[in-house]
Amino acid sequence: MDSRYTALMLYALGAGAAVISLIKLKMRLELSRAKHRSLSGHSRLSRRIAAMIPFYEYDERRFFRCDDPPEAVAARREAAFTSLSKLFRDRYAGTARQTADIKDGISDLQFTDTYRVPFQFSRLVRKHLPAGALVQSSSGVTITDLDGNRFYDLTGSYGVNVFGYDFYKQCIERAHKRVRDLGPVLGSYHPVIAYNVRRLQEISGLDEVSFHMSGTEAVMQAVRLARYHTRRSHLVRFCGAYHGWWGDVQPGIGNPVAAHETYTLNDMSKEALRVLDTRRDIACVLVNPLQALHPNANAPADSALVDSARNAHFDRAAYAEWLQRLRAVCSKRNIVLIFDEVFLGFRVAMGGAQEYFGVRADMVTYGKTLGGGLPIGVLCGRKDTMRRFRPDRPADICFARGTFNSHPYVMAAMHEFLQHLEAPEIRSLYADVDRVWNQRAVALNDRLRGEGLPVQISNLSSVWTVCYTQPSRYNWMLQYYLRAEGLALSWVGTGRLIFSLDYTQADFEAVADRFVAAARAMRQDCWWWADPAATNKSIKRSILREMVTHRFFHRA
Numbered sequence: 123m124d125s126r127y128t129a130l131m132l133y134a135l136g137a138g139a140a141v142i143s144l145i146k147l148k149m150r151l152e153l154s155r156a157k158h159r160s161l162s163g164h165s166r167l168s169r170r171i172a173a174m175i176p177f178y179e180y181d182e183r184r185f186f187r188c189d190d191p192p193e194a195v196a197a198r199r200e201a202a203f204t205s206l207s208k209l210f211r212d213r214y215a216g217t218a219r220q221t222a223d224i225k226d227g228i229s230d231l232q233f234t235d236t237y238r239v240p241f242q243f244s245r246l247v248r249k250h251l252p253a254g255a256l257v258q259s260s261s262g263v264t265i266t267d268l269d270g271n272r273f274y275d276l277t278g279s280y281g282v283n284v285f286g287y288d289f290y291k292q293c294i295e296r297a298h299k300r301v302r303d304l305g306p307v308l309g310s311y312h313p314v315i316a317y318n319v320r321r322l323q324e325i326s327g328l329d330e331v332s333f334h335m336s337g338t339e340a341v342m343q344a345v346r347l348a349r350y351h352t353r354r355s356h357l358v359r360f361c362g363a364y365h366g367w368w369g370d371v372q373p374g375i376g377n378p379v380a381a382h383e384t385y386t387l388n389d390m391s392k393e394a395l396r397v398l399d400t401r402r403d404i405a406c407v408l409v410n411p412l413q414a415l416h417p418n419a420n421a422p423a424d425s426a427l428v429d430s431a432r433n434a435h436f437d438r439a440a441y442a443e444w445l446q447r448l449r450a451v452c453s454k455r456n457i458v459l460i461f462d463e464v465f466l467g468f469r470v471a472m473g474g475a476q477e478y479f480g481v482r483a484d485m486v487t488y489g490k491t492l493g494g495g496l497p498i499g500v501l502c503g504r505k506d507t508m509r510r511f512r513p514d515r516p517a518d519i520c521f522a523r524g525t526f527n528s529h530p531y532v533m534a535a536m537h538e539f540l541q542h543l544e545a546p547e548i549r550s551l552y553a554d555v556d557r558v559w560n561q562r563a564v565a566l567n568d569r570l571r572g573e574g575l576p577v578q579i580s581n582l583s584s585v586w587t588v589c590y591t592q593p594s595r596y597n598w599m600l601q602y603y604l605r606a607e608g609l610a611l612s613w614v615g616t617g618r619l620i621f622s623l624d625y626t627q628a629d630f631e632a633v634a635d636r637f638v639a640a641a642r643a644m645r646q647d648c649w650w651w652a653d654p655a656a657t658n659k660s661i662k663r664s665i666l667r668e669m670v671t672h673r674f675f676h677r678a
């Protein structure tokens with residue numbers, strides 16, 4: 123009798139274990155299916171592969187011939203490179219010299235300078251086309267370097283510059299006057315904070331606000347609170363989305379250790395919704411609405427522009443529908459939905475992405491422009507998600523402080539910024555913003571197409587990315603032709619052009635003229651010569667062959 127019971131018990135336990143294993147396997151498979159096929163969809167693998175890629179570079183001959191062009195084409199490129207180099211050396215001499223003087227001491231500068239173009243070309247580009255990192259002044263939509271060269275600014279200061287540099291200068295000046303009697307007293311607040319809180323509550327539609335020093339910190343706080351309140355471990359981010367440089371939101375390349383409590387899912391996919399609907403360990407979903415321009419792709423940088431596969435297309439209705447579905451599943455499963463509007467907030471609508479796409483989040487992070495020109499990160503959230511302690515468990519707290527949080531000068535500059543939003547002309551500016559920037563993108567694309575130039579713009583309102591329509595290994599050269607035409611880009615090059623909303627039609631037309639002139643010159647100089655048989659795939663294959671050769675046969 124006993125042994126029969128024991129056998130039955132063992133059988134039941136075995137069956138139970140098998141069922142649990144099967145459920146786990148099913149969940150695991152669902153998770154795998156919800157990952158994007160690309161390497162950025164597989165964080166661990168991408169880090170492993172990145173660690174295997176060997177450094178190699180093209181010598182002065184191969185630099186112009188890596189796509190095996192006819193000799194006349196290579197010679198033309200070489201001559202063009204020499205004269206562009208001379209132009210850079212003459213025109214930007216002082217800026218380049220002073221940049222070189224500080225470069226050894228500034229790690230960030232060494233990094234950005236190295237990663238402007240694909241690494242095989244980087245050293246020679248740095249040597250011959252030195253990019254000055256110093257600027258003297260800004261005025262209207264232009265910035266001026268140390269040699270007195272004026273550039274139309276397309277850097278947008280990483281997205282901070284929504285309303286034009288002159289506006290932020292005013293915010294900072296007025297802020298200084300408003301709080302100078304208090305000065306940098308920290309821990310207590312200047313009364314100016316009250317207006318900021320009220321306006322942020324109105325704008326976000328959420329109950330509470332916390333102030334931080336950067337967008338990265340605001341995101342960290344949002345995720346920490348979501349974990350605290352849900353008692354769940356994992357955050358979900360979507361493939362390619364940038365949320366700052368904190369390890370948990372950057373599980374792939376760039377982070378030396380694995381992020382074990384992050385799921386990176388396929389953006390705009392029903393498989394991702396299924397994972398959210400079935401797993402029990404998900405605390406929050408982070409959405410960066412800028413991804414609507416290029417779902418599942420990393421922020422486009424020219425260092426990754428090894429061919430012409432960069433692709434972008436913005437479909438507002440499709441993305442709004444996706445956000446609605448995400449909203450529904452998060453509500454059903456008590457997952458905290460966080461919109462990370464550090465970049466896009468205040469650029470596309472007064473109420474940010476929530477208003478623009480017509481979907482409400484449980485928490486929203488803001489940053490960049492909201493500081494009125496000074497450093498900022500802000501988290502807004504529902505009351506039940508923002509509390510940092512439990513009345514019934516006094517030692518169970520969710521700690522977050524920061525020395526410079528709510529700095530009086532920052533609060534006062536933010537006050538100026540938020541007050542500006544109340545002006546009637548800003549309301550009408552927002553009402554028209556998409557029409558204006560879409561029309562401008564269409565006009566430039568028509569001109570480029572009309573001249574048969576292999577370049578097209580994709581845009582989400584005033585945020586633009588340059589795409590290339592025929593296979594080429596030299597598209598990254600365009601950033602140097604654009605600079606020579608007086609257009610300033612950030613270190614990611616043609617991947618992201620950010621316009622401030624004070625660009626007049628005349629300013630924009632001047633930019634468009636220069637853009638077309640740069641593309642024409644680039645074509646004339648044969649950088650876009652292409653073997654008719656070349657495809658983006660064949661280019662990638664040839665680079666892979668080079669890498670394998672260097673990894674296995676060129677060891678020092």
Ligand SMILES: Cc1ncc(COP(=O)(O)O)c(C=O)c1O
Pocket residue numbers: 280335336337338339341364365366367410462463464465466489490498499
């Ligand atoms: C969407 C988003 N989140 C977070 C951050 C990080 O902000 P910060 O650079 O202020 O730390 C950025 C910065 O570009 C961002 O674009």
